[in-house]
Amino acid sequence: MPAFTTGAQAGTAAASGAAALVTVPLATTPSQVAAVEEYWKPDRLAKADDSTPKTADPKPAATSSSRPASGGQVASLTPVRAAEDSKRKVPWTVQPALPTKGGGTGSAPQTVGKVFFRTGGKEYWCSATSVRAQNRSLVATAGHCAFDVRSGKPVEYWVFVPNYKPGSQPDGIYVGHTLAMHSDFQGLADYDYDYAFIAVHRGFRWEAVKDAKGQTTYKKVSVGLLQDNVGGQGITAGRGATVAARAFGFPAGPQPDGSRPYNGHELKTCAGTTRKVSAPTYQVENGIAIKNCAFTAGASGGPWLVVYNSGTRLGFLNGINSLSWNRKADGKNDEISSSYFGAAVQVIYNRAQSVAIP
Numbered sequence: 001m002p003a004f005t006t007g008a009q010a011g012t013a014a015a016s017g018a019a020a021l022v023t024v025p026l027a028t029t030p031s032q033v034a035a036v037e038e039y040w041k042p043d044r045l046a047k048a049d050d051s052t053p054k055t056a057d058p059k060p061a062a063t064s065s066s067r068p069a070s071g072g073q074v075a076s077l078t079p080v081r082a083a084e085d086s087k088r089k090v091p092w093t094v095q096p097a098l099p100t101k102g103g104g105t106g107s108a109p110q111t112v113g114k115v116f117f118r119t120g121g122k123e124y125w126c127s128a129t130s131v132r133a134q135n136r137s138l139v140a141t142a143g144h145c146a147f148d149v150r151s152g153k154p155v156e157y158w159v160f161v162p163n164y165k166p167g168s169q170p171d172g173i174y175v176g177h178t179l180a181m182h183s184d185f186q187g188l189a190d191y192d193y194d195y196a197f198i199a200v201h202r203g204f205r206w207e208a209v210k211d212a213k214g215q216t217t218y219k220k221v222s223v224g225l226l227q228d229n230v231g232g233q234g235i236t237a238g239r240g241a242t243v244a245a246r247a248f249g250f251p252a253g254p255q256p257d258g259s260r261p262y263n264g265h266e267l268k269t270c271a272g273t274t275r276k277v278s279a280p281t282y283q284v285e286n287g288i289a290i291k292n293c294a295f296t297a298g299a300s301g302g303p304w305l306v307v308y309n310s311g312t313r314l315g316f317l318n319g320i321n322s323l324s325w326n327r328k329a330d331g332k333n334d335e336i337s338s339s340y341f342g343a344a345v346q347v348i349y350n351r352a353q354s355v356a357i358p
Helices: 030-039 042-048 183-188 226-230 343-353
Strands: 012-016 019-025 066-068 092-094 112-119 122-131 138-141 156-162 174-182 196-200 203-210 216-224 234-237 244-249 268-273 275-279 284-291 303-309 314-320 323-325 335-338
Touching: 019 183, 019 343, 030 156, 030 174, 092 343, 122 156, 122 226, 122 244, 122 303, 138 226, 138 314, 138 343, 156 196, 156 226, 174 183, 174 343, 196 343, 216 226, 234 343, 244 314, 268 284, 275 335, 284 323
Parallel strands: 234 314
Antiparallel strands: 012 019, 019 174, 066 323, 092 234, 112 122, 112 156, 122 138, 138 196, 156 174, 174 196, 203 216, 244 268, 244 303, 275 284, 284 335, 303 314, 323 335
């Protein structure tokens, strides 16, 4: 199959307030969308479940005391530091939204799922969540689950499968339209900004049908807008480094000692009070972490929710799984960290939620 590169250009950057915003087109034309849809046929999606979960890549490559939990070319922009971001009005909050088309069953958040994509000719996946937005079509994940800092390019064939179940797409597949992120992540691989918001196209689902010879083929069925189908988590920023949060994700990779307690097929969660952390290798100066969380690769991009309601399965996004840590040197990860959600998040989210969906 010929290669289809989503977002062949480096993207457009614009300073908005204190945050340097970068938007990158993924699949915006009908032919590009069709190519991504055809790429992720059911058989390929099923195999991708057992492909490689994306890990964080520092730039340049170096060793670090932190271990990746999940996994630019804008050098002319002035780096934006957290102190500048703090000049914007925070705290800031957007309320969550229930789905308008019924709603799923079970205890897991229907908004949380997996993103599948390709970079460097290899398929990867991460965790992600739907977020309430003006366009009703917005996904939040880790920056490194949408943009490859080593190549300085967005990933290819990016899709989101919410309410993920192995081998199925209960609430559809959503092709990425436009990626919005902080310029310091794109250009500097600064993991203080390891988050991304992706506006997605209307969803579809593959349905199996039998042809005249009894062979199985697949037809594409439209399912509408993401938020209508699964709802959207709220979002908040500027709450400080110490909050009670619950992290979600699909861990799959081995622990540092080689043991494999996770398979990537089941949504896992952990909770605790966050604290400030730093990781020089990843340029993290203002990260936050949750102790006693053993997530491994695959959890990257999963949401951190505050004021989580187990009844509605909704809360407020206040972080994204970024790096995991083995601080006790016992061969088991014992902490998960996220970029701090400061005022820059508001600027980037607002741009992403305003993307018009065809």
